[in-house]
Amino acid sequence: MLPKRLDILLQVQLSGHMLLFSLYSEIHNGVCVCVCRISGSSGTLTLKCKDLRVLQLDIPGMEQCLNIAHSIETLSCLDRVSETYPFFYRPPDLSLQEPWGLSSPEKYFNHTKELHGSWRLSSVNREYSVCPSYTTAVIVPKDVNDDMLVKVAKFRQGGRFPVLCYYHQKNGVVIMRSSQPLTGANRKRCREDELLLQAVIDTSDKGYIIDTRSSQQAQQARMTGGGFESKSCYNNWKRLHRQMERGKALQESLIKLVEACGDESHNMDRWLSKLENSKWLSHVQTALSTAGLLAECVERDGHSVLVHGSEGTDSTLLISTLAQLIMDPRCRTVEGFLALLEREWVQAGHPFQQRCAHSAYSHTRLQQESPVFLLLLDCVWQLWRQFPLALGFSETLLLRLATEAYASDYGTFLCNSDQERCLLEVKKKTHCLFQALLRPKEREIYSNPLYEHTELAIWPSVHPQSLQLWKGFFLRWTKQTRHLEEAQEEIRNMVIEWGRLVLS
Numbered sequence: 001m002l003p004k005r006l007d008i009l010l011q012v013q014l015s016g017h018m019l020l021f022s023l024y025s026e027i028h029n030g031v032c033v034c035v036c037r038i039s040g041s042s043g044t045l046t047l048k049c050k051d052l053r054v055l056q057l058d059i060p061g062m063e064q065c066l067n068i069a070h071s072i073e074t075l076s077c078l079d080r081v082s083e084t085y086p087f088f089y090r091p092p093d094l095s096l097q098e099p100w101g102l103s104s105p106e107k108y109f110n111h112t113k114e115l116h117g118s119w120r121l122s123s124v125n126r127e128y129s130v131c132p133s134y135t136t137a138v139i140v141p142k143d144v145n146d147d148m149l150v151k152v153a154k155f156r157q158g159g160r161f162p163v164l165c166y167y168h169q170k171n172g173v174v175i176m177r178s179s180q181p182l183t184g185a186n187r188k189r190c191r192e193d194e195l196l197l198q199a200v201i202d203t204s205d206k207g208y209i210i211d212t213r214s215s216q217q218a219q220q221a222r223m224t225g226g227g228f229e230s231k232s233c234y235n236n237w238k239r240l241h242r243q244m245e246r247g248k249a250l251q252e253s254l255i256k257l258v259e260a261c262g263d264e265s266h267n268m269d270r271w272l273s274k275l276e277n278s279k280w281l282s283h284v285q286t287a288l289s290t291a292g293l294l295a296e297c298v299e300r301d302g303h304s305v306l307v308h309g310s311e312g313t314d315s316t317l318l319i320s321t322l323a324q325l326i327m328d329p330r331c332r333t334v335e336g337f338l339a340l341l342e343r344e345w346v347q348a349g350h351p352f353q354q355r356c357a358h359s360a361y362s363h364t365r366l367q368q369e370s371p372v373f374l375l376l377l378d379c380v381w382q383l384w385r386q387f388p389l390a391l392g393f394s395e396t397l398l399l400r401l402a403t404e405a406y407a408s409d410y411g412t413f414l415c416n417s418d419q420e421r422c423l424l425e426v427k428k429k430t431h432c433l434f435q436a437l438l439r440p441k442e443r444e445i446y447s448n449p450l451y452e453h454t455e456l457a458i459w460p461s462v463h464p465q466s467l468q469l470w471k472g473f474f475l476r477w478t479k480q481t482r483h484l485e486e487a488q489e490e491i492r493n494m495v496i497e498w499g500r501l502v503l504s
Helices: 023-030 062-075 105-111 113-117 146-154 191-200 215-222 247-261 268-278 280-300 315-327 334-346 372-386 395-406 418-423 433-437 440-446 479-503
Strands: 009-014 017-022 031-039 042-049 054-060 119-122 138-141 163-167 174-177 207-211 237-241 305-308
Touching: 042 062, 054 062, 105 113, 105 119, 105 138, 113 119, 113 163, 138 191, 146 191, 163 315, 174 315, 207 280, 247 268, 247 280, 247 372, 268 280, 280 305, 280 315, 280 372, 305 315, 315 334, 315 372, 334 395, 334 433, 372 395, 395 433, 395 440, 433 440
Parallel strands: 174 305, 207 237, 207 305
Antiparallel strands: 009 017, 031 042, 042 054, 119 138, 138 163, 163 174
């Protein structure tokens, strides 16, 4: 049973119509900022939502307006994750007894038989004691035992030692990910770390390390205890630096972009200037370019790659995911894409609770807030637009995921790690979003009716003229975009109907 204060339904008289709000499901999940302005005996509430909607409610009665504003602010700032709506959401067509999730390291390892010769499934992290942000099972080289892994974890930031995240069936090379090595100013070494990476490749082969920081940033990290893999210690590995913005810089970029999209001056030059100054499309370009480099190392050059930045929970996951989409057709179906997101983001330790706290609207600038997952979805949309037949899912799925990451009825994006979800029993007490999206009716909505399977890699163009603003998301609440959505839906229905006629 819901707590009494969370079961209240607000009734607001607005322009002669009765608006009914379920505070718990709608307001806690979706409202980022609530502004109340009082004028005489009435008031106006402006609700800035996490999905970028801005709602304005004119409410008669000053006291009623203030009470509603207070209730909204209280419910949109709950301190405990266990009080959030996913723990109370009980749709009639879903059961908590249903299996949770689509993928796991165990499933990936068992499904990929080619790994069984040189790799193994380790349970060294079974109590989350070695790395709090990893899952309990990880895939590592067979020649590296658990005692070595413990030592390697102490040499990597946050304990994120190198683990396998992708095996390329065409040539047998792999992608691994980790956090930065803690070499520090004294250039510390870890023999076990060196042996682990050497175990990934043959003695005659070489591998690449893609560092998502600039060379200068990596050098500066040594002064604070971080660092990078030196050539003298990892002589079969070549380090490549590709600077990718993260954290505050990425969040500020999103805020500027949303501000530009909300500009109602109708001045084209001003709007284009704001769009360019936000640098959002530059971040999209950098992400796709770096992912293309990773895919090229694996697909074309045939070399294994280790990816990391500092913590290994943001840009590392971003380019690893995009590279797999570029190379692997199994990741391009609806189910394959959702499984990829679960494996590379949810289970890999992306801190959703911190990164997706308030979206672009907030009175406070939170240090941990950063729209890395939204950047991923934008990059996937660019791929979807450039290769409309190669991806089995539609833009509608990307929009749904962008909304769910910030405000969801499901438990999939709750917390910051698998360990936190385990402590709160998220898998027992909430429903899985990915499972819900694969129900027959949902799958039909999110499938691409023009999809044609191809084994070929899809190499994105990253020229500025090839990248566009994701209007479906950033301008989704404008009248023009709403009309465009209606037209696209009608075209989609026509394509589906034509496909049925052909089959019959």
